[in-house]
Amino acid sequence: MPMFKLLEHGKSWLTRLQPCQLCLTDHQAIHSVCQDCWQQLPWVHQTIQRQEMQFQVACDYAYPMDRLIQLFKYEQKLHLQNLLAGALLSLELPKVTAVVPMPISTERLAERGYNQSLVLAKHVAKKLNVPIWQPVSRLKQHSQKGLSRLERIEDIQSQFQINTFSRIRYRRVLIIDDVVTTGSSIRALSQKLEELGCQKIYAACLAGVQI
Ligand SMILES: [Zn+2]
DSSP states (O other): OOHHHHHHHHHHHHHHHSBOTTTSSSBOOBTTBOHHHHHTSOEEEEEEEETTEEEEEEEESOTTHHHHHHHHHHSOOGGGHHHHHHHHHTSOOOOOSEEEEOOOOHHHHHHHSSOHHHHHHHHHHHHHTOOBOOOEEEOOOOOOTTOOHHHHHHHHHHHEEEOTTOOOOOSEEEEEEEEESSOHHHHHHHHHHHHTTOSEEEEEEEEEOOO
């Protein structure tokens, strides 16, 4: 066996000896967790319809997935990315030419230090062997309290802006987002991607909130 093969082999063997990131008891078997913890995630592997769009959803927004997403998003628990990206990769993802992470505003980025959807999208892009494409940016996200349904939709649509420096165009893309609730932000992003000439837009999310 060549040396690099031996090293690779040794690395995965060592990883498996590490404890599961969720129960901290059993050894890691899949995406940094043990077999039992992986199986006990609230899987749905569904395609749901919102806002005249279809979204592929890996899990229900239920325990422990809801808590894991919160830890990853708001409490800097970036080590959970392997597990969360693994959940996205367990979906039957379509053949696309680029992966588009849901953008966050500069204010959110400064606050958080990273875009959680970009972190996950990088794993997906690597697996699909396609580039990450970020042709749309997001303006300041503010509270939507007190707005009517229509005002909310208009407000979300006005948050997304095509980057003028974007020259490359892709036709078949996959949007990655963490949680889908009403689907209006994905819809608004899709409209901008359509303006850029995208013909087929798919969306994959970690978890879907029942509405
Ligand atoms: Zn476990």
